[in-house]
Amino acid sequence: MAAHDLAALAALLADETRAAFLLALLDGRAWTAGELARHARVAPSTTSEHLGKLVAGGLLAEERQGRHRYVRLADSGVAHLVEDLAARAEPVRKDAPRSLRAASAGHAMARGRTCYDHLAGRLGITITEAMTGRGLLRQDTGFALTDGGVEWFTALGIALEPTRRRPIARGCLDWTERRPHLAGVAGAALCRHALDAGWCVRIGSERAVKVTGTGEHALRDTLGIEPETIR
Incomplete structure (x- = not known):
């Protein structure tokens, strides 16, 4: 992996809304954009933009059923990445x-x-x-x-x-x-x-x-x- 690629991956994770989506999706289920928007308390338009970046970056996989758009973690490797980062980030804040x-x-x-x-x-x-x-x-x-x-x-x-x-x-x-x-x-x-x-x-x-x-x-x-x- 080139330094540019690593920096691009880090940039995908360096957003609180996208991080909230990834943490929610650790439950292993597929979520709709609306469900994630309500979970993160952001507007649907904002959700769509962030989900597009995560799908393009290979962290999420997208499925469509009728009018509904579902997303899930791309694979178990993404889940391990998010969980490992959460383990290292948790001591930083003790609110x-x-x-x-x-x-x-x-x-x-x-x-x-x-x-x-x-x-x-x-x-x-x-x-x-x-x-x-x-x-x-x-x-x-x-x-x-x-x-x-x-x-x-x-x-x-x-x-x-x-x-x-x-x-x-x-x-x-x-x-x-x-x-x-x-x-x-x-x-x-x-x-x-x-x-x-x-x-x-x-x-x-x-x-x-x-x-x-x-x-x-x-x-x-x-x-x-x-x-x-x-x-």
Whole structure:
């Protein structure tokens, strides 16, 4: 990558409105321009201009269904880039939440959330460390599932489908916990299973997730995680 290209990428991210869009899209869904405009509290015309730049810059992918225009993060690499930058930017500002609602949302996000397509926050870290402690995951030479880890996924009925562009296991720096949580094919598959099996449910309009009673029992039985550590 040439210096010019790196500077162009940095310029795309160096705008608060575009940053707000990218953070919102970390939930892994496709959003309409109108939804993003309301989320960032900007005019539709402003939203259209910013989205055009992000699509042209390769950070967003665009889909059209009838009159509606949907955008999503281009791929998991963009999600990792945004999450990693958020992890490094968070200590810069320590402003107090402006309202009780904002404080509650912040606590919920820190407790458990999705990072694009895998689990993050204290929930994601707790699961990652429990897998490591049980010998299912190695972190000493980068993230890698052990043979026991592959068997653990198989026993839960979770299929791992390798791709050329994405590793089976990858560490993603958590912006609230400052430690890596499990991403990659395995992280995405586990998150999908947790939501489909009712271990977790999404709460509110943000990326926050909450562990259900079913999930508490499942995580204690499969990974030895005590419920009070993830509440």
